Amino acid sequence: MSEARTYGYYPGCSGMGTSMEYERSTRAVCEALGIKLVELEDWSCCGSTPAHTVDHVLSAALSGRNLSIAESMGLDTVITPCPSCLTNLKTATHRMENPEFRSKVDKLLDKPAPGGVAVKSVLQVIFEDVGPDAIREKVVRPLDGLALAPYYGCLMNRPPEVMQFDDPENPTSMDEILKALGADVVPYGLKVECCGASHGIAQKDVVTTLSGRLLDLAYAEKAVAMVTACPLCQMNLDLRQGQINSANKTNYKMPIFYYTQLLGIALGLPEKELGFDKLAVNPAPVLKAIQEPSHAAS
Amino acid sequence: MEVINITKSYDPDFVAEVEAESEQNVRLCYQCGNCTAGCPYTFAYDIPVSQIMRLVQAGQKEKVLSCRSIWICATCESCTTRCPNDIDVARLMDVLRHMARRYNYNAVPTVRTFVDSFLNSVEKHGRVFEMGLMAAYMTKTGRFWTDTDLSPKVLPKGKLSFKPHRIQGRDEVAKIFERYKEQQR
Numbered sequence: 152m153s154e155a156r157t158y159g160y161y162p163g164c165s166g167m168g169t170s171m172e173y174e175r176s177t178r179a180v181c182e183a184l185g186i187k188l189v190e191l192e193d194w195s196c197c198g199s200t201p202a203h204t205v206d207h208v209l210s211a212a213l214s215g216r217n218l219s220i221a222e223s224m225g226l227d228t229v230i231t232p233c234p235s236c237l238t239n240l241k242t243a244t245h246r247m248e249n250p251e252f253r254s255k256v257d258k259l260l261d262k263p264a265p266g267g268v269a270v271k272s273v274l275q276v277i278f279e280d281v282g283p284d285a286i287r288e289k290v291v292r293p294l295d296g297l298a299l300a301p302y303y304g305c306l307m308n309r310p311p312e313v314m315q316f317d318d319p320e321n322p323t324s325m326d327e328i329l330k331a332l333g334a335d336v337v338p339y340g341l342k343v344e345c346c347g348a349s350h351g352i353a354q355k356d357v358v359t360t361l362s363g364r365l366l367d368l369a370y371a372e373k374a375v376a377m378v379t380a381c382p383l384c385q386m387n388l389d390l391r392q393g394q395i396n397s398a399n400k401t402n403y404k405m406p407i408f409y410y411t412q413l414l415g416i417a418l419g420l421p422e423k424e425l426g427f428d429k430l431a432v433n434p435a436p437v438l439k440a441i442q443e444p445s446h447a448a449s
Numbered sequence: 450m451e452v453i454n455i456t457k458s459y460d461p462d463f464v465a466e467v468e469a470e471s472e473q474n475v476r477l478c479y480q481c482g483n484c485t486a487g488c489p490y491t492f493a494y495d496i497p498v499s500q501i502m503r504l505v506q507a508g509q510k511e512k513v514l515s516c517r518s519i520w521i522c523a524t525c526e527s528c529t530t531r532c533p534n535d536i537d538v539a540r541l542m543d544v545l546r547h548m549a550r551r552y553n554y555n556a557v558p559t560v561r562t563f564v565d566s567f568l569n570s571v572e573k574h575g576r577v578f579e580m581g582l583m584a585a586y587m588t589k590t591g592r593f594w595t596d597t598d599l600s601p602k603v604l605p606k607g608k609l610s611f612k613p614h615r616i617q618g619r620d621e622v623a624k625i626f627e628r629y630k631e632q633q634r
């Protein structure tokens with residue numbers, strides 16, 4: 152691929168705070184892969200996980216404002232790194248195919264939400280428009296011998312009627328990308344199992360149980376790190392790993408990377424741009440293994 | 450097993466309301482239990498999700514709306530993805546939460562307070578202000594942040610801003626909420 156592809160870009164609120172390393176590495180990687188991101192001007196919160204639990208029309212209207220911005224900027228596709236934003240934007244689009252629902256949404260908005268704006272994840276665009284083969288050719292620092300557990304989270308691919316990307320039970324797009332980087336992807340049976348979502352604050356035991364299970368399996372499969380595509384999953388597994396350890400009497404020190412961070416390092420981008428210093432569990436031992444591969448790339 | 454006398458407590462309006470709002474036909478559920486088998490939250494539920502489906506079919510409004518499960522469901526979409534009858538079970542759980550709010554059931558107040566604090570933050574700033582959200586949540590629940598152990602891990606990373614990211618269109622966002630609230634009256 153030669154010319155840059157242009158997409159509307161929706162970073163999402165957590166990208167401005169708790170997942171800034173995801174946001175940063177996403178931008179760096181997209182640039183390196185020839186994907187041009189045009190940030191939606193003055194975008195607002197999509198409602199995240201709470202809005203739909205209160206009202207579906209309100210939730211769709213919060214997404215609708217952002218889709219309108221994309222349309223007025225002449226962008227036909229919006230992409231986002233965050234599966235929660237992705238779900239909201241896509242579900243709103245899907246439900247607004249019903250005219251009755253759409254008219255209720257429009258009543259909450261200054262101007263009617265557009266119909267023709269497509270929504271995709273950044274992962275989908277990297278996988279489908281660039282692809283593992285093109286990525287393999289660009290790798291300068293292969294992740295040789297690194298055993299990684301790919302964890303997609305519950306929302307990225309489900310429900311299939313709405314998300315329309317990869318397999319809802321056993322997605323493989325991130326596996327394929329990681330393999331193209333030279334990594335060993337371990338068999339990971341809990342790829343789409345929920346991590347406890349936003350219950351970290353109101354119902355913490357739920358998170359220590361569910362995320363604990365995810366870490367247990369990654370350890371059992373001898374992974375040296377887990378790889379996520381979701382800010383909430385990353386936060387539960389990384390920042391709360393200490394809480395999980397005390398609740399479950401484990402002693403894990405498993406780095407939890409965003410796939411974009413590892414993609415960036417393999418493409419030879421400066422580590423500074425990838426935000427490794429923002430991770431809670433120290434990633435240095437694993438990163439060192441990348442710099443000094445145990446066996447030379449042939 | 451508890452026996453419910455549905456001739457006394459069957460509420461047909463409740464069934465109709467759930468079906469209309471969720472756009473799902475709850476009669477299609479034949480109790481295969483797939484949704485419960487895949488639900489990662491069953492361990493924390495007072496009523497498993499397939500039993501909630503059954504209770505909805507049986508028009509058991511009080512029992513369904515007062516349960517804890519509907520607040521704990523994380524909309525992980527496992528049930529919806531796996532239902533052999535294509536019932537959007539997660540959407541139904543969402544609708545039950547909406548109804549629980551409407552009819553003043555609040556079985557898990559911490560969850561409701563968290564959701565409300567979050568949306569207030571969006572209404573005010575146009576985007577979520579994470580620090581402000583936590584402060585509001587603590588004040589309202591009277592629980593000092595149960596996550597104080599995390600502060601030394603988060604603060605030095607410079608990830609959490611002490612000031613909201615205000616956007617220019619925050620009035621537009623506030624108006625979405627305003628119109629929504631007017632409609633609820």
Ligand code: SF4
Pocket residue numbers: 477478479480481482483484485499502531532533534536538
């Ligand atoms: S999976 Fe579907 S049919 Fe089976 S019990 Fe659940 S809702 Fe009913």
Ligand code: SF4
Pocket residue numbers: 484487488489490498521522523524525526527528529538539542
């Ligand atoms: S959406 Fe809710 S009810 Fe359905 S499987 Fe997930 S947590 Fe359980």
